Amino acid sequence: MRRVRVWAAWLAILAMAGCGNRKGSDGPQAGAQGAGGPMEVEVIALTPGEVRDTGEYLGQLISRRTVTLRPQVAGYVQAIRVRPGEQVTQGQILLVVDPRQERAALRAAEAQRSSSVANLEYARRTRERAAQLYREGLMSRQEYEQAVAQASSAEANALAAQAQVQSQQVQLGFYEVSAPFAGVVGDIPVKVGDSVTPETVLTTVDQSRALEVSVQVPVERAVQMRVGRTPVELLDAEGKPIVSAPLFFVAPTLSGVTQLVEAKAAFENHAGLRAGQLVRTRVVYETRQALLLPTYAVSRLGSQSFAYTVVSGDGGMVAQRQPVTLGQLEGNAYELLEGLEAGTQVAVSGVQLLKDGQPVAPKPAAPKGAQQGAGVGGASDAGQ
Template sequence: MRMVKTALAALVVLGAGYGGLYLTERMLAATGEAMIAPSAPAPMRVDTVPVTMATFNETVRAVGTTRAIRAIELTPKTAGRVARIAFTPGMQVAAGDLLLQLDDRAEQADLKSAEATLAEARTAFERQERLNRAGSASDAAYQTARAALLRAEAAHDLAQVALEDRSVTAPFDGIVGLTDLAEGQLVDTATRVTTLDDLSVIEVAFRVPETILPHLRPGQRVEMTSPAWPGRVFAAHVTGIDTRVDIETRSVALRAQIANDDRALAGGMFMQAELILQERQRPTIPERALSVDGAREMVMLVEDGIARQVEIATGQTRNGMVEVLSGIETAQSGPDAQPAQIIVSNLQRVRAGMAVEATPLAASRVE
């Protein structure tokens, strides 16, 4: 009997030990499964920039040559000896200022003689006029005195003009150029005294292809650059369009004017012209945010913390920014819609539908 009890006790102990071992294994297994259960991935950090608007232009490039808005070569109206040179090269002069004086002693004498003759003729005419009104002189004598007065006035005017022709004056405000004359030198009507240029406005002559003719109109904006002034852009506008197309070059001549208040430009300079045919406002994105898959162009947007891929159509590229023709607008909806946020970092790792943590960047920080 004792042996039976002992056997039963051993069986109970073994059963309890086996049960404890089984329960321990189950608990350890459950704990291990809980420890290795996958957790939700953390959102990927990305940098974003907003879509901005920029102006894009349809342009035509050409080359041109500058000239002053008014430019002439001054020559004497009559031959004579130089008595005085009244200017220095580069001087700013006003209209009417004396530039060159020829010897005019003979012309001054002729003018004095003409003034004396005129005074006599006027006195004689006034006397005949009084006699004619009083009936003491004939009409023939009156008409003779009147004709003599008219001839004296004409002679005086001719003497005055001859005297004025002995000097060269500025016909308009401008800057005088160099001269090779010297006082005492004999000159004639073919002798070049100097040049006079009105540099307040510079005119640029250039040509564009005839295919542009339907798009030309006065007042169009032109951006001018010169090798003499690297990095500077001169604002101009079209002031003249030729009515004919050159049959040899198949091009149209244009004229554009530039305000030249600081006298940076002079006549005869080489200029590069960019004629603005059309201006438009378009959304822009950084070029580095663009990805290409065959013929498709795509960008990644952030909406409510989720990455979204959008196919777009692009236009011009300027200074690292790409013009968006379509696609971005469809990523915005509602009257209070904010500009779309474009992902510009970790693009190789971001996938559509992925949770992201966006850090906005200023557009100026995107290169």
Template sequence: MSGARRRLGSVLYVLGATAGLALSLSGCQRGKASAGAAAPPAPDVSVAKVKLTQVHVWDEFNGRVIAIGTVEIRPRVSGYIQRVAYAEGEEVKQGDILFVIDPRPYQDALDSATAQLAHARATAQLAKLQYTRAQALMQSSAISHEEFESHRGEYETGNADVQAAQAAVATARLNLSFTEVHAPISGRAGRAMLTPGNLTQADQTLLTTLVSQDPVYVYFDCDEQNYLRYNALMRQQGHAAQGSPVRVGLANETGFPHQGAVDFLDNQVDPATGTLRARAILPNPARQFTPGLFARVELDGHGQFKALLINDRAVLTDQDRKYVYVLGPNDTAVRRDVQLGRVADGLRVVESGLTEGDKIIVDGTQKIFFAGAPVKPREVAMDSALSGAQTAMN
């Protein structure tokens, strides 16, 4: 037993010595690797000087395109549709025929009224002759007073019958003209709700809709704070909000390429939403605006002022704070918290946090892992940085 123990002790000793030697060699190798590693080079970054310039800031709202004129076309007489006289979805001019209702019953009614008028005129002419003769006979006392009054009554009744018959003819002619349904305004016609052979009811059946095309309205809601600020600005400038310029862009357009003007402000703020309904009017010669489309509206509500501008590409976010890296002493990246405003001419207005002359890092911020890190700056213009950002987004 003692010999076995000695042999086991010898084996454990050899294993321990081997493990110690391995650990020692591993530590030496790690030390050599650490000693041989060099510090990483400073990253290349693009820096641009903060831009101080006169800016014109616009406020953006969401709106809807609405036609100035919208008409529901309904017949003014009952009857069967004989013809649809327009191309669905196409533009029509004021006075163009849209539908034709079977005119034959109304032509017959006009002919009958015309005949009644002729009969009434003949009867009235006879009554006039008899009344004229009765006047002569009355002067010579050849007829009684009662007979004279009877002839005069027939004469006046004949005149009244003629006027009633004339009115009946006018009504029948008007109803006949209503069998042709004309466009009351110029605009784009919708689909025909009835096809030939269907019965229409006067003033009830919807035949189609018609919307005007040029110009158009764009309605949008202005919040209470902006409305109060606009009012104050307008009082300072000495003119009303109506006529203020607006810029409009559609959902598939970049920027706001269309120009218009405010022509209406509602007379009260909606207490439920805290907004005021406003309306702009825009020309639409190319028919780009279709009623019902979503539109982005920019309203000029600030006037001109000097501001510091930077590229949005340089702005980073730390929870709820915005910051940029400013080029500091010895080409280091210094963090600077900023308060940002609206966009002006494609650049972001800086309300606080930067000063004129500061140079900010606009490209390569992803290579900066901590504030104070060394960088290798390459100076560019802020506008060039803007162009690069737009190219990257496209």
């Protein structure tokens, strides 16, 4: 019995020591909570910012200079001097149609011109001699006039022969198909040896230095667009703008197929884009100033959105839950339509832990990057 009483005494002492340790470890926090100590929160003052009314659409890039090349003569393809997709310069020869027959015709025309020039020289000398003889009375007027007429005829024949040579030279030039401007060669559907006519498509040349973007927008949105003022942005895979250009065209009528309105903007291509490419675009219909509420300062209860403002209470600063009406999302902030005024102090940290009327210790918000980190979870259904 004595041993049992000793063990019981020891157990009692250990139990009291354990309670003392727990009280020592939990005491300060419990004391602070029991005393209702204010919660430290970061706050910002609401200020106006830029809000853009935008719409995103799929657009298509169009070359401002594109041409489909066809031969102006018939014949067989003798040579193809470029490859599809190759960058070419203005005047560079792309394809050659067999010109041998035309070269032969040119040589014949040049021979005829040489003969006409020789006849012209002879006729001119004859006319000069006839004029001398006529002045000396050794030739009749009829013979003199005949010599003058023969010289005039020889001149006409020489001019006609020269014109024929020039015509053959121009015609021979058609057998070499060249680039009308610098650009990129498209597909080449023909091959060496193929017979071609003036209706045969040889290739295309696109210039991607100056491009247009074509977008189709709803008719109710088209009334908000202004030529020269409404910008169109081309977006990358992350949604960031890489090109911005104002509209230069808004179709006056709807497309019969899509019932949408076509709008176009032109820009200098410095982003390596290609004609025919489909791109993600954003049309900025309107830019205005409005109050912006960071997303991490918003909490939700059902379908209603709230923000916690910091106001003076009986014992100091307290958090006050205010219903807000939000507009569109602009970056990392909502457009604030109703509920708060400019200059209002709004909590942006620990929102998920706040309760209506809770004492708080406000401090200025950290820089933007730190705010985003501190506000993670702020858009949850806090305060339920």
